[in-house]
Amino acid sequence: MKSGQRNHWLGCLVGLLCIAPTALAQTPALYTKWENFTTANGMPDAKVFCVAIDGDRVWAGTENGLVLIENSKVVKVLGTADGLVNRVVTGIAIDKKTGDLWLATFGGVSRYSGGTFENFTSLRTGLANDIVYAVAIQDDILWVATTAGINKLNLRTGEWSIVSERTAPMHEPWSYGIAVGEGKVYFAVWGGGVLEYDIAGDYWKPYTDPDGEMELVLFKNQGLIHIIVSNISYNHDTKMFWASTYFGMSGYDGHNWYNYLSMDSGLASDFINATQTRGDDVWACTDKGLSYLNFKTNTWVTYRPNQKTGHGEIVITGPDKKVTTRETPTTLAHNYILNMTFQGDDIWVATAAGLSHGMHESHKEGKTNEQARNGR
């Protein structure tokens, strides 16, 4: 939106600021083998909004139902005829204790348990709005991100409460994402930045962009890169949250902010739908491919299909900004990435044209890395 207004020297400053202190010139393991699940092999719709892992089972939310994949096959497609509250499944949360699936949809919330659905709508329950983007489980609390605010459902008592601009420090009620941290829950709020809830203290704290709407970083630790936050994730290893915005990506460790823009990093695009993170890994789901950041080494890798060849393209950007590329015979189903998640060392990626499974090939890692370094 405002790319033409950017000052280049500021962008360079961003690049300097976002280099992790212990950056080493190491190339991470690459995903060179992909399998895709599309409408051609059982998916009910091209657009996949979300994906969640339950052991060997992979659940995907699409624009036309919920999908279960096992052993590399679509084994179940569940829709409104099966009891799902709405066909558009935008978010999945698995209650690790009960095994139940909680589903965010464009028609309310569904709980899938023991093969049946129970539905929660704004007419029948205390749900603030039926347009739901995300759900998350925090102990016995279900958090729900809706267009009319954040809902909290106490699963023990059945009490619903609503957090909105009327009751919490949020500019807008429109909420997109939820991440459960340690003692805190974080919310991505469209136009409202990141909202932090302190569980023990029962209070809310906003993080907003101090420079207004500019997708620029003026000085170190200035704060969130932009208030239009599309999603959020929490890294339990580094105790950081990572916020995706449509104008860059921000990480926060409680003291320092780490902001990234495409113009001075390996980030594929500033339009980011979601982030996921664990260990030193930060993944950004952008409209131009799936970008990976090794936070420790400040090494970037972007995966995307080559529109001309149909093959995969891997772009590696080292901490020294040196760019190398390589081609892979298989690749992501599409370069518009909506979300992703981890299954052991594998990754699953929700795209606009199917669900992609990036398979970790430990026996090929050494060779792959070597090839990558050589630019072959």
Place this chain on the structure above:
Amino acid sequence: MKEASQKRTIRSMTLPTLLATASVIAMGLWPAGTSKAQVSGTATGAVASNYLTPTEAKFSPDGAKLYVVCEDDDSVLVVDARTQRTLGRVKVGHKPRGLAVSPDGKSLYVANEWSDTVSVVDAAALRVRQTLPTGWGPVGLTTDKPGKTLYVANSIGNDISVLDLATGTELKRLVSLRSPHYVELSRDGRQVFVTNLLPHLVSPDESPVSEFVIIDTQKQTVAERILIPGVLELRHIAEAPAAQGGYLLVPLMRPKNLNPLIQVANGWILTHGMAIVRLAKPGGAARSEVTQILLDDMDYYYAGADGAAFTPDGRYALVTHADAAMVSVIDTGLLRKRLQSVSTGELPNRLDSAREFVVRRLQTESNPTDVEVSPDGRTAVVVNRLDDSLTVLSIPGFQVRSRIDLGGPKEVSVLRHGQQLFHDAKFCFQGQFACATCHPDDHIDGVAWNLETPQLGRDRVANRTLRGIAETAPYKWNGHNPDLETQCGPRIAKFLFHSEGFNAKQLADLVSFIKSIPLPPNRHLAEDRQLTPAQERGRNIFFQKACDTCHPPATHYTARISSDVGTAAKYDTSGLFDIPQLDRIYEKPPYLHNGEAQSLEEIWTIYNPTDKHGVTSDMTKEQLNDLIEFLKSL
């Protein structure tokens, strides 16, 4: 026979039992606030009696002892299975309902419905070793096979507490809809089964659907929810031995609630039977399969199918009929033939089935709620809830061998008599149902009925609770019955039972009992009765919106008149309906006169389009949530 068994039982009361009973009465140890206390203080001419009200029994693993949980006595009795003498008694929590014995026989676990706890009892010392908190309204329970985990059905919370017995902590709660009731561990220990008393919330134009839950004990998660159509009041669970097919037998009721109840005179309105559940096997059917089969005869019905047990060899199964004071003995070989000869689609409505496989009907005492077969397979024991006794049956002869008097009062008080009448289906044409059949646990059955109007689908009304209704006259949704005497007397005789009904004495006793039915504790209200911030905000809204005009606090939140709040459906004769009391409103879904509101929210989000049921269209969703939190505190 009864006199002889009574004499035997009096002799069988041991000195410790007599002393314990006497001392408890003398010391006034009966817990305050129980139905007992209220019973003796409420009924005119009622005898102040402290009945035991045995609900469920379990044998010790070696079969030497029988443990009997007594809900009105807040205790568990221990009976010597050989001598049939009471060996001891241990007080537990309030209103105990369910009982489980640890695999090693050293511990008893007792679900205390009104305390929201499980008492862990040392089976040898007969003392409570530990009290574990659970969800709301614990009733049925079982341990897993190693005895390390306890599964507890929370009837009010609509969930199942999974408790770690080593630490006494609750690991998780699994959802079970609605009003989970009985819990049974599979013979191989891999699964736990849970029945639900009330059906899912559905449109009043639909038949009920009830849920049967299967839990994977390894993962401690719900593996399958089986939805059984056309039924409600799933009760006990019995598993056939593997050699006999390993199927489950679950007593249930099949109501034809969409038909005008006037058709009771034609039979076939309320039928009683069981579900035969064939479990999904690895590599087999993806989901378990269910067949329903009736236990009624063509010209007489056996209401309140409840307890169930197989003989060890699986050749016979026994099912109690709590509202018919009867036990049916089923030849499982003949049952199998019947299941094979008639299609699954036809069986649920065939009244000619039972004669093919029920080989004996045995009379019991009042309200037989449970049956247990001894480990040696030589006897079966039936728990007579409203007779404070056990009926002992011989196997395989299936004769009534004796009656074990558990030591309750010898006289039948007004209230106890009324309670027995409440559970007696013989007053209904062909014994189709008793009051309790549609008011399980003195509450609701969760469905709407076409009660009095002969036209199909006209004036359909939701079942209403009987808890705490003494001061809420008039009765019926149309408010036409000024008192319970009218409601339970000629009206029931004419419109429901299609029989001569109760005589004057019976009616008086029945009404006394109904008036004595207490309200359960409120789980949404803090012990100190302080409202939460949301409840406080909701309270302000309640009065600002003048809800108290029709729901005044001083009279159980009902003005005791009829009002038209715009909820009349297309086929309702009138839009005037009795204003319901709001006490424990959260326990009573569905709502409105015909049960079309499946939640409190829907009363206003869907069924108040013209603001006739209070001006609520200007309320925010936050305000509505607060109002509902307040209503739940009443």
